[in-house]
Amino acid sequence: MDDTLLDVRNLTIGATVYPPDAAPKDISIVHGVSFTLAKGRVLGLIGESGAGKSTIGLSAMAYGRGGVRITGGQVFLNGRDILQERAAGLRNLRGQEVTYVAQSAAAAFNPAMRLMDQVVEATVRHGLATRAEAEARAVQLFGQLGLPDPDSIGRRYPHQVSGGQLQRVMTAMALCPRPSLVIFDEPTTALDVTTQIDVLSAIKKAIQDTGVAALYITHDLAVVAQVSDEIMVLKSGKTIEHAQVRQIIEAPQQDYTRALVSVRSIDHTEKEPAAPLLRVDNMTARYPGVKLDVLKDVSVQIAPGQTLAVVGESGSGKSTLARVVTGLLPPSDGQITFDGRTLPAALDGRARDDLRELQMIYQMADTAMNPRHTVGTIIGRPLEFYFGLKGAAKRARVQELLDQIEMGKGFIDRYPAELSGGQKQRVCIARALAAKPRLIICDEVTSALDPLVADGILKLLLDLQAQEGVAYMFITHDLATVKAIADQIAVMHRGKVVRYGPKSQVLAPPFDDYTDLLLASVPEMKVGWLENVVASRKIESAGR
Amino acid sequence: MTRNPIVFLLAQRLSLGLLLLLAASALIFMGTEILPGDVAQSILGQSATPQALANLRNELGLNEPALARYFDWLGGILRGDLGTALTNGQDIWTAMSGRLANTLFLASCAAIIAVPLAIILGVIAVRYRGQWPDKLISGITLTSVSIPEFMLGYIAMFVLTVQFRIFPSVSTIYDSMSLGEKLHAVAIPVLVLVLVVLGHMMRMTRAAILNVMQSAYIETAELKGLRPITVIARHAFPNAIAPVVNVVMLNMAYLIVGVVVVEVVFVFPGMGQYLVDHVTKRDVPVVQACGLVFAAVYIGLNMVADIVSILSNPRLRHPK
Structure with a gap:
């Protein structure tokens, strides 16, 4: 049985740029990227800004941001080439088969609408469920994602909940229509480390519970190592390396990947205390x-x-x-x-x-x-x-x-x-x-x-x-x-x-409570780090 | 105030409006003071003797100091008395209220058509931005704004009255007319006013929505697979209300305050004609009263715009 969900072949993406004092010109952003993603698996896309990772992620929805255009290649989702779809077909794909979790939930939620209206919108508009069914599912997801007051949080407006909560509501919004693929675009980058760890484990649990496949885009290798099954390293619109998580972290093959893994290698010896300036x-x-x-x-x-x-x-x-x-x-x-x-x-x-x-x-x-x-x-x-x-x-x-x-x-x-x-x-x-x-x-x-x-x-x-x-x-x-x-x-x-x-x-050590929490929340470039931290926190809170 | 900032903001806007109105009354009074011309002269004519002019000025109270007359006038207004016309001794409010009602009728007819039409056209222009519907809408509305209103009036009159004989060219209305008859009478001036204010409101709606369309949450809505028109109407427009309302109110104020030309063209018995008539007769109390009513309309409508903008902000409506 073929369990391939997403099959991207030789994808090229370009954009038109408008330099201030020159004629508009077409540039190429992604040069021939190919990968496949099996059902229920999580692929991490990692790279620096400008590597094309968000652009590649959005191509799974056949979407180009601003002046970005998909210029070549094929993107097969469940066996059909979505780049050949017309507008109506794409609307059925977006928000139904593939959903999106944006980097800044604070900006990605409409400030003038209640959260629940936004969370169930895609589900209801695509006719996947009645409004009541969709709301029931949303409340269930809110609970799964560890949001406080799952029954009533949907009645609030975006500005009335915190950034970490908003990011989880956004994840619930993406999972509500039961998609087969979710694209997470730097979902925890804008959060504080202590919040990031909660959101990260909530996302990981939700992915496991629903069995959805995901593309997880981030520039933070330590973060992506916690949630992905495999990692693809991108640089300037090209694939550098694509392998299982453990191999990328522990035995990277390419120089660039090695640089990413070993980043922050600065050695600085502390100076003696002196009279203050x-x-x-x-x-x-x-x-x-x-x-x-x-x-x-x-x-x-x-x-x-x-x-x-x-x-x-x-x-x-x-x-x-x-x-x-x-x-x-x-x-x-x-x-x-x-x-x-x-x-x-x-x-x-x-x-x-x-x-x-x-x-x-x-x-x-x-x-x-x-x-x-x-x-x-x-x-x-x-x-x-x-x-x-x-x-x-x-x-x-x-x-x-x-x-x-x-x-x-x-x-x-x-x-x-x-x-x-x-x-x-x-x-x-x-x-x-x-x-x-x-x-x-x-x-x-x-x-x-x-x-x-x-x-x-x-x-x-x-x-x-x-x-x-x-x-x-x-x-x-x-x-x-x-x-x-x-x-x-x-x-x-x-x-x-x-x-x-x-x-x-x-x-x-010994640490005060807050410094301890802060230090323990910094993602480490180790597989299984997230589980360990979350587990040790549970033991701590149970012991209190 | 601790519980809801909205109440505070609204009270602030209201008191600011009243203060502004007071300032406007002072400006109007000063303005009419420095106007050239003499009421007594214009009532009695060029051949009046100096003695007769002096007597009449005394009788009309024109020799009192300006400050005393201002407070006298202001006190009267607070009691609901706009004064009496110098030229014919009529109570100004009695004479004006009928005219004001007519003007409001004409303005509301134009607004009821123009405001929704402008918003719908703005939304359509955004939906097809850069394509032919957008260009067509912009072209037509810009053209209608650019043509002077009297010109529009005569063109409409020529086509609808002379060529096709659908509507009358004179828009005089009386209290005895039924609503249907009134509407028939004002059809052409309403059409002209709609064409005059449409462009401004449409352009602003289009610009305000396009501005909101840059937001990240619009991308979220697009990635939900919503129809473009749903994205615009449901996600973009509610966040563009504040700037749109401001321009709508500005145009509404224009419909009430600035329609003199249209009233003259169509012989419509409204405020504008009333004002112009009495300016030529140097009837200062009437001019002052009209000025004050216009100022009140302007300030009132802008206050409404402010209040709607405040209410359209969910952060203020639903504090944390």
Whole structure:
């Protein structure tokens, strides 16, 4: 008996791009990818951004996002080539045979409709069940996925439930019409690690219970190793390697796969504690018009030339701490001491030299640069502002900085749009460096980057620290990054510092409850890790 | 307020509206103060003696200080008294209410047709964006917006009255007419008004929906295999209501406040004609009263737009 569900043969996908000052041109995104997926199996598609993994996933629904077109090949679903289907046939396929779980459930749910209306919509519209039957199935799925109040959660609007819950509702929405294939497109990427683990195990259980086949798309190899049976590694629209999970993780055949598996290999020895450059004492802060304190009695220190990593989940107050230190948000209580002198709380009270010595790098390099300025102008601006450099002297210094960030000649006259994500972040680093600061606040600077690129940025930051003796306040939610670069760590939870000290102490037992949960939630590149963690949690909660 | 932010927001909008109306009344009063011309002169004619003019001005209270007259006027309005016309001594509200009712009748007839039509055409334009139905709809509505309204009026009159003799060219209506007769009488001005306001509302509906169509949840809806028209009407339009309502209300206000030209072309006894008549006669109280009513309509409709926008936001309707 043939149990092949999806058979993709020599798929090519292209798109039309519209460069600002050139004629539109067709580019190829996916160049001849083939794979098969058996019924009830889970295939993980992994690769960096631009590898074409989402595009390939959506081709199983014969769907092209924006200007993306499937230009060749065949996609057989249950034996028929869906690329030959007309509009009506495709509508029957989508939402019925194949369903989709999007990356950001918060954006993928219609804000103006109740959850239940959206969850049962496809099932009812395709005539697969009556409204009442579909709702009963949805409630059952809500329960299976571990959502609170399965009977009533459907009456809420998307903004009334949390991100992790929304992602599970989205999974229920995909499973409701009893499809034969579900495409999960980075379903846990936007979630905090402690939430990710719940959603991940809920998704895995739901896949097992319903026997549905799935394409699981992610850039995180450790995550995909937990839910997939096999993994296909993609790079620039080509298949690099396709094998069983265990083989990819334990015995990768290709160099690129090996790089992915061994990523985050930075070795950083912790520096000795020293007299602080920056002291934050008993800081309490809230946003105007909000009654809640976002920071509660926070005290941390950073020594010259060292790195303090501030770790926490979204809403823990870590970015607010950065805003307070830079003076963007004057605190309601507490004091900032920099190099022995008290810094004025508000930005406009600070001297130009205070501003110069404290620079910032942001998560989205894209939005942190003026798209109409060249790299030279962007990096030259602080040189002119703080040091009065002009003309040839300025240009020479810009080139020097570009050399420091390992971007040689030829970049100085380019625009941000002509750079890759990693290069953009490097330019932002150079801009911060141009001011000759003594402290740089790095706010999630690697979160938007692919693992290998992020690795390069971290290495660069460490090199620059060694050369220039600059201190970093490194804000991140990613514990792997913390392990790679920190000297000191502050773990934040709900506005408080729950654990603080040198890296070797913070990351060593005995742990407080929250740090323990946080550390245990970071996916490890091991098959069966998820089951172990979930099992040990159950034992713990049963013992309590 | 802790329980529901909506009540607070609505109360805020309402008080803001009243404040704005007060400011408008002051502006109207100041505006009419600096208008050139003399009522007494226009009542008594060029041959009046200076003594007679002075007597009449005194009688009409025109010699009081401006501030006193403003508060006098404002007090009257608060009591529901818009004053009396200088030229014929009639109570302004009595004279105006019939005209206002006519204008509202004409405006509602036009709105009842134009608003749903504009939205439906906007939805169709989005459904077939870039294809011929979209281009046809945009072409026709843009053309009708670009032609001056009196021109549209005369073209419609020429075709429907002169050529085919379906509708009358004079749209005068009386209280004694039945609804059917009234509708027959105003058919051409309604048609013209619809053509005038349709384009703006249609373009805005189209633009607002297209903007929403970029959202991730539209892709979700498409990947559910829904029909394109279902995606637009069920998923996109409810999220585009706020900008659409604003433009709809702006056009409704235009239908009430700005139809002078159409009223003149079709000899329709509405507010516009009433205002124009009394401006030429320098009858300041009537002009002031008309200005205030127009301002109230404008502010009121914009307030309705704000309130609908607030209510269309599920985050405000259903707080966490």
